[in-house]
Amino acid sequence: MSLTPQALRLLSREIVTLRSDPPEGVRIVVDEDDLTNMEGWVQGPSGTPYEGGYFRIRFQFGIEYPNLPPKCTMITKIFHPNFSKNGEICVDTLKKGWKKEYGVGHVLVTIKCLLIHPNPESALDEEAGKQLLADYDGYCKYAKLMTNIHATPKLPPAEFRSTASSSSTTKAPQMTQASSSRPPNSASSVTSTGTSARPTPLGMSVSQEQSPVVEQSATIGDDTKLMKNGLGGTGKIPAAGGAKTGAASKAKRGVKRL
Known part of the structure; x- marks a missing residue:
């Protein structure tokens, strides 16, 4: 189902923003021929049973988007009270709490927060909700096991690897240039702008420079x-x-x- 031209423009602008400056631990995958064919990645937050995992979410946009929220489905298997076994997500942002100012990035960040703070009171997975309330350590142990089996790849998804590699390659040449521009045992001083002052010739002191006078x-x-x-x-x-x-x-x- 296609979106209105206004909705497509809004979605394309958000895609550009999410690619250039994504929230921490959040990425998107988009079909260039069909912007509505979109998936999102959420990295498991540290300090939770989902740490080390990468969770894939599929988006489906209705014709009334952004007035109505997209339909989101958790593709990766997860043990969590607010995710059903068939991938349905229970969060107010995707229901009555939706605002048309929200977008894909807001949904993914909300899901990431849900991994940090599960809500057993509105559990779609009753087994996970009951264990979370009755035996938190047992819940964490089983959630971590499920994360290791279904959500932890040998390498992070390509969207996370490409961002890490591009940031490291842009910083490395600056460090190399700064270290190579100043020779070892140089007598040059560094100014407040970070550039080196002209070094004094070897074997010459300040008094020797004044000696011709x-x-x-x-x-x-x-x-x-x-x-x-x-x-x-x-x-x-x-x-x-x-x-x-x-x-x-x-x-x-x-x-x-x-």
């Missing part, structure tokens, strides 16, 4: 002293030979300083 001022002092010595305190220009000697001495001192 110091040498220049020392040279100026030597030249002044040389001028005074050459003038001999008389203010007269020395002879040519004296000038050559002074220039040679200056050049010699320059060589030694180098």
